[in-house]
Amino acid sequence: MADTTTGPVTAAAPVTREPATTKPVWRSHGRTRRSTRTVRVRTSAALVAVVALAVLVVPLLAPLDQQAVDLARKLQPPSLAHPFGTDDVGRDLLLRCVYGLRVSLLVGLVAALVATVIGTAVGAAAAAFGGWTDRIVMRLVDTFSSVPHLLLGIFIVAMFRPGVWPVIVSVALTHWLSTARIVRSEVLSLRARPYIDAAISGGASRRRVIRRHLLPGVMPQAGLAAVLMVPHAMWHESALSFLGLGLPSHQASLGNLVQTARGSLLAGDWWPTLFPGLFLIVPTLALAGLAGAWRERINPRRRSELML
């Protein structure tokens, strides 16, 4: 991945062009492919870094009063004072977008983490114990999978008062199923390897085999599933908020922002929809891009299939 043969590198593009004249022709194809991938990874990484910085630093510099209303400035188009314009009750959209992204990221990260832990535990247990445990657990997973998970999520979130935690619980409880399947199949394939036989013959207990040999073996897959799940969980949070079931409507969240912008969009005001939409799409694509690059690294055979 690192192309450091020509000394200090400031940008990706010049490095790929210069050696092309001295290298054999057949290498150019590979190098071009590698460099587009590098550009993609670097762009994604830079975007993720900017987003992380923004959601961490901006709230320190500019506190947001979620309920402050200034009707004199309502629905102003983007200007220097308000780069993203203002919403229908005169609140600055840039600030609300950053705060919204912060909430969505928080929900996405925590929910993905919880879902991965549940999925890994269930999948590993099913595979390690096998037999009836495996059959019953995996049929339960199938049953849950047969219900559209947005529907299930709505059902869970509707049992609580609106807030961040119900949304996290709802997203986490509906997203562990695929991880459980991935981890189970991975553990099943590891379990049949001779080195597990060797460990048993060396006196390892069942617990030690799981902890020392099986779980570390599925960690890359589970970690990848977790990162890939973050954008998905963020979209889910936005969907719930958009439907009015997620976060309380005064709280800035990307779903809420798009939801309140619907009315003004029909009146021709484009900015309250566009900016929250971009804030949802760009960071999640960047995260997915990074996760895709990671997947290529741990499983190079998938290089041809693109991410997402």
Add this chain to the structure above:
Amino acid sequence: MLELRSITAGYERRAPVVRDASLTLAPGTSLGLLGPSGCGKSTLARVAALLHRPDAGTVTVDGQRATGWRHRAPRAQRTAIGVVFQQPRLSADPRLRLSELIAEPLRATGRRSDLTAHVGELARTVGLTGELLGRRPHEVSDGQLQRACLARALVLRPRWLVCDEMTAMLDASTTAALVAVVEEYRREHGAGLLAVGHDRVLLERWCDRTVRWTEITGAG
């Protein structure tokens, strides 16, 4: 004694790979088992090491009849038998350094006290030097990895050794070195050996007695 009596084993009940196989191994002796590829000798080796439950028949280790297999076998019983497999690549956890690989049975059985000294000594015996011990399996050759696997099988000082095509992937000099290590260990500890393979010349030179697959199974 390590005794296998009328073993029928396989992966599907209706089509067993091993039918009615019996063999007996006295302490300190070595037995070579010759058979063509795919005949079921590896399955029989796994049964002998208590790693595969047979559909029928009994295994007796030092006068004690085995009732459980894999994790269900008592720890003392399954660690009494050291196993070396054919493919070192697959029988080494890719995340462990060679020194950890060799030490793993000591850790797993809670014998950490003489770990470093014992592992170092054993590594020297199988011909692995300091720098190699810090590497992971993908950074060493098949031969070096198989040396580590042999060291792992010997680290708990088993009374029985099961070598399943231990040298099939290796060149002549490594084969000679590993066979010498096994023989040295057996002389010192009086361990019995079951060597499974298809190389008649090697097994006949290595073992006290060599039998053909057809001689020990019901078919023969």
